[in-house]
Amino acid sequence: MISTFTVAAEAVGATVKRFTDLDGAVDYLLDLTANRPVAASSLSSRLAAMLETITPLTSERLAEAEVGISEADAGIAETGSVLLELTAPAQRAATALPLVHAVVLRASTIVPTLSALGERLDGLLAEGGSRYLSLITGPSRTADIERVLTIGVHGPRELHLLIIEGE
Numbered sequence: 001m002i003s004t005f006t007v008a009a010e011a012v013g014a015t016v017k018r019f020t021d022l023d024g025a026v027d028y029l030l031d032l033t034a035n036r037p038v039a040a041s042s043l044s045s046r047l048a049a050m051l052e053t054i055t056p057l058t059s060e061r062l063a064e065a066e067v068g069i070s071e072a073d074a075g076i077a078e079t080g081s082v083l084l085e086l087t088a089p090a091q092r093a094a095t096a097l098p099l100v101h102a103v104v105l106r107a108s109t110i111v112p113t114l115s116a117l118g119e120r121l122d123g124l125l126a127e128g129g130s131r132y133l134s135l136i137t138g139p140s141r142t143a144d145i146e147r148v149l150t151i152g153v154h155g156p157r158e159l160h161l162l163i164i165e166g167e
């Protein structure tokens with residue numbers, strides 16, 4: 001399923017990297033974010049602790065971010081998409097405003113199709129309160145201006161998907 005996900009994600013312009021553990025992904029993130037303003041969204045406490053040398057921008061300064069980092073709730077192999085729970089407005093901004101968005105995805109959360117994601121969606125929606133769930137497939141793209149495809153107008157120009165296989 002990881003290979004199917006990778007092929008689909010790369011077909012829509014994402015950069016996919018595979019790691020045996022979270023340490024490898026953290027090293028990649030540290031290189032990607034070196035000397036760049038960073039926005040962080042939806043990070044587990046473990047990942048946040050491993051990225052302690054990165055100081056994310058405050059919500060008031062998110063527009064300055066060059067790189068956004070988030071952690072996916074799931075992936076869809078068929079489309080190479082990732083599901084993120086972004087209920088707080090600052091979480092959405094951290095994934096949409098930077099030119100580069102890096103998403104950590106655990107291989108164990110990849111499902112074959114959107115319909116197979118039903119149980120996971122039920123779980124997220126049952127947690128109470130309203131939820132903002134986002135499916136991201138490749139870098140931002142639009143062709144609404146004279147039907148010319150443009151990358152990065154309404155969101156990141158680059159999407160890096162970091163798959164963790166060994167956890």
